[in-house]
Amino acid sequence: MPSQRFAPPSEVPGLAARRIAADIVDGVLHKHRTLDDQLDGSGAHPGLKTLADRDRALMRRLVATVLRRLGTLGHVLSRLLDKGIPSDAPRAQSALLIGAAQILWMDVPDHAAVDLSVRLVQSDRRAARYAGLVNAVLRRCAREGAALVEEVAAQSLDLPPWLLARWSAHYGEATAREMALALGHEPSLDLTVKSDAAQWANRLHGETLPTGTVRMLLHGSVTMLPGFAEGQWWVQDAAAALPARLFGDVKGKSIADLCAAPGGKTAQLAHAGAQVTAIDRSPARVMRLRENLARLSLQAETVVADAVEWAGPAEGFDGILIDAPCTSTGTIRRHPDVAWLRQGA
Known part of the structure; x- marks a missing residue:
């Protein structure tokens, strides 16, 4: 179960949804837990019960956007970070991913995406010292991120290399890249x-x-x-x-x-x-x-x-x-x- 403590009801609107999204992203990337296990049934994140339906929908979209664009997000953040994403504080990584995803692909004001990501790391003991870094990187992302995304738009970074190679071998490189592009869009x-x-x-x-x-x-x-x-x-x-x-x-x-x-x-x-x-x-x-x-x-x-x-x-x-x-x-x-x-x- 996630170790973070839940903030009181008076906390900043939208922060709880982002905190739970960060927990779930961390669960996928570091604990190898599926989304189904974390979102539904007896193993679901306990904080989901406290979210209003609007916030629950926001949380799901945050998680899906990060995972659909993970390769491109990694490229953008690597260009904006001198020493790479901090590896000793998972919350700093998830805060950067969630913040950048909002700035680049979601209808969220840049200042709100930055502020709430900074609050995410400030509320975590291991990640708090990275609050300044998160703030600076996401502000740069708001200015430079779109251009960084465009420079790799044709590279299909949002699929693991092994899967892109397999699809290319079976279907041809052009079709594999079209398939990869389709995966970036929300399904019906x-x-x-x-x-x-x-x-x-x-x-x-x-x-x-x-x-x-x-x-x-x-x-x-x-x-x-x-x-x-x-x-x-x-x-x-x-x-x-x-x-x-x-x-x-x-x-x-x-x-x-x-x-x-x-x-x-x-x-x-x-x-x-x-x-x-x-x-x-x-x-x-x-x-x-x-x-x-x-x-x-x-x-x-x-x-x-x-x-x-x-x-x-x-x-x-x-x-x-x-x-x-x-x-x-x-x-x-x-x-x-x-x-x-x-x-x-």
């Missing part, structure tokens, strides 16, 4: 709805895809959208919603969903009337799956087990769905931590 939000996709698309100001998925751009917190609390829909990429539909009519059939968490396919099958057994080896992820099913008022048997070793019932199943674990590099646009948590083979 895809929803699977229980019924009347057209009505929900209209209500949520989105569009209905040919597959029935409702697609929209998210500006705010998912939990505040109409229909979330009532369990009328769940977040699920359009492509991820296709495999469960290949079963056809599953009403009354027994289906095993292997590697099931966080539960989008389980929810699809259960809503269609299947008797679902959802298996995943991660207790934390199974807990998230159960929470999602509870919100949706859907039923499924859940099992914490490694699907490779799990024997299952003697009578077997009418069908088995498996979304096998992989490198997840195809999900980087929505999960920007993946690029920095995976290693090349």
